[in-house]
Amino acid sequence: xxxxxxxxxxxxxxxxxxxxxxxxxxxxxxxxxxxxxxxxxxxxxxxxxxxxxxxxxxxxxxxxxxxxxxxxxxxxxxxxxxxxxxxxxxxxxxxxxxxxxxxxxxxxxxxxxxxxxxxxxxxxxxxxxxxxxxxxxxxxxxxxxxxxxxxxxxxxxxxxxxxxxxxxxxxxxxxxxxxxxxxxxxxxxxxxxxxxxxxxxxxxxxxxxxxxxxxxxxxxxxxxxxxxxxxxxxxxxxxxxxxxxxxxxxxxxxxxxxxxxxxxxxxxxxxxxxxxxxxxxxxxxxxxx
Amino acid sequence: xxxxxxxxxxxxxxxxxxxxxxxxxxxxxxxxxxxxxxxxxxxxxxxxxxxxxxxxxxxxxxxxxxxxxxxxxxxxxxxxxxxxxxxxxxxxxxxxxxxxxxxxxxxxxxxxxxxxxxxxxxxxxxxxxxxxxxxxxxxxxxxxxxxxxxxxxxxxxxxxxxxxxxxxxxxxxxxxxxxxxxxxxxxxxxxxxxxxxxxxxxxxxxxxxxxxxxxxxxxxxxxxxxxxxxxxxxxxxxxxxxxxxxxxxxxxxxxxxxxxxxxxxxxxxxxxxxxxxxxxxxxxxxxxx
Numbered sequence: 001x002x003x004x005x006x007x008x009x010x011x012x013x014x015x016x017x018x019x020x021x022x023x024x025x026x027x028x029x030x031x032x033x034x035x036x037x038x039x040x041x042x043x044x045x046x047x048x049x050x051x052x053x054x055x056x057x058x059x060x061x062x063x064x065x066x067x068x069x070x071x072x073x074x075x076x077x078x079x080x081x082x083x084x085x086x087x088x089x090x091x092x093x094x095x096x097x098x099x100x101x102x103x104x105x106x107x108x109x110x111x112x113x114x115x116x117x118x119x120x121x122x123x124x125x126x127x128x129x130x131x132x133x134x135x136x137x138x139x140x141x142x143x144x145x146x147x148x149x150x151x152x153x154x155x156x157x158x159x160x161x162x163x164x165x166x167x168x169x170x171x172x173x174x175x176x177x178x179x180x181x182x183x184x185x186x187x188x189x190x191x192x193x194x195x196x197x198x199x200x201x202x203x204x205x206x207x208x209x210x211x212x213x214x215x216x217x218x219x220x221x222x223x224x225x226x227x228x229x230x231x232x233x234x235x236x237x238x239x240x241x242x243x244x245x246x247x248x249x250x251x252x253x254x255x256x257x258x259x260x261x262x263x264x265x266x267x268x269x270x271x272x273x274x275x276x277x278x279x280x281x282x283x284x285x286x287x288x289x
Numbered sequence: 290x291x292x293x294x295x296x297x298x299x300x301x302x303x304x305x306x307x308x309x310x311x312x313x314x315x316x317x318x319x320x321x322x323x324x325x326x327x328x329x330x331x332x333x334x335x336x337x338x339x340x341x342x343x344x345x346x347x348x349x350x351x352x353x354x355x356x357x358x359x360x361x362x363x364x365x366x367x368x369x370x371x372x373x374x375x376x377x378x379x380x381x382x383x384x385x386x387x388x389x390x391x392x393x394x395x396x397x398x399x400x401x402x403x404x405x406x407x408x409x410x411x412x413x414x415x416x417x418x419x420x421x422x423x424x425x426x427x428x429x430x431x432x433x434x435x436x437x438x439x440x441x442x443x444x445x446x447x448x449x450x451x452x453x454x455x456x457x458x459x460x461x462x463x464x465x466x467x468x469x470x471x472x473x474x475x476x477x478x479x480x481x482x483x484x485x486x487x488x489x490x491x492x493x494x495x496x497x498x499x500x501x502x503x504x505x506x507x508x509x510x511x512x513x514x515x516x517x518x519x520x521x522x523x524x525x526x527x528x529x530x531x532x533x534x535x536x537x538x539x540x541x542x543x544x545x546x547x548x549x550x551x552x553x554x555x556x557x558x559x560x561x562x563x564x565x566x567x568x569x570x571x572x573x574x575x576x577x578x
Contacts, residue, residue, distance in 0.1 A: 002531055002539040006376035009537055013368035017497040025496050028338065031331045033367060035324040040372050042320045049317065050373045054360045061350005071343045078322060079302035083329050084339045087295040207314050208306040242291055248298055250291040
């Protein structure tokens, strides 16, 4: 087929992939080519705009390294990541909802006892005591593996520090729930923060007049055989960015009540003369097969 | 807006870019977000498939350098480049058609006289004599700037050679048409060749069972004030890949007659005792403004 114009080229491109052996690959490539061509026709993309797009993708790729994933951030900020998460985990009522994984999880976080650890390790911030239970069908889930990680008061994760190594991780830990499905830890209150804006995602946000802010949150990953793995955040009720999260991650069942106390007894049994926060939260898993 | 699901997230993403100051940026981003989301929903993209896509784009970006542009090659092989070219240059009948620019043009090619140069400079191949005229509205276009470049008999362009530099370029030159709109040169016969398959585009072609072959061709860029710049190829009548060009670039008006001669007088006035080829071609420009 020759003499292709901007309309006939789509059928020809689909004819070229007709012999794709993997039916799923064929299904995905067919939809991708159709939407890519429709997009370019719909907006009558010009040659300079096409080149700007090529160079944007190239710069995005060059920003990706072992410690930075600008394509994931681009997917997050275009709403693609949360869309894929949502359609991959339709949850019944009363089961904790999934949200975006984000780029800051690491494998092999330090294992801590089920109760009593301080994850702050001296990082400055307002004290926070988290008490949590993992349940399913109204019963405690003992022995669940829990990963947690969150940003400091300035919005930075430990892995963004050039001196970081996994053995001295901070604001990050792995737990196992006790016989009553519970775990608890002390840390510092997370704050809202901007996603990195010094790359191509920052260019895109600026060009579209968008905020880079994410509401304050703590990440949790909860896994136990027999249950759908749960990857979620616990956001803070009242945060000003709950309705404008730059990565579209906020879901109603993922908002916790971070309670401020002027002073007094903490969930750990000690008594503080300074203000502190508590968060008591319940994660509900979905049994599978 | 919170509690976004895989359907409501699209309207929310569009609401976020509502204040985009540049109306063209807003138009493009609106269509991009709609098609990106529709694609992911249409195929019910899974989390592992999403991650495979992220890593494919990342590897594609890492392959891009000063001498390689894998994103352009990806756009070419998905039919996007030719689609954008086609809708950017709708030509009246009898005007030479545009096709893809490709990644191998360089600025500043060596200037040669209008007639008589040998571009092969010793590169082995079958001798080819090209005689051409540039016209518009039936009249010769004198003083047009012509760039030409093509691959060697093994399918490689000079810029793919690690010892290349622009001052010693081969199979590449810049001309100016004479008073009768003509130029001519000697070179070697171009051959069909595969596009580079050692990167992510090669992965895509293999996964979709596609050929990487391009039909033999010579690139031409013809420019003169008062005329729409022409970027095109001259393909060879009878080439077995004319209907399956990996980058969808073949157009009927871009096929030339490369004539084989067993021996005899050449267009340059000398006489060869060995086989050689001739190509006589006419480029028709479109006046603008």
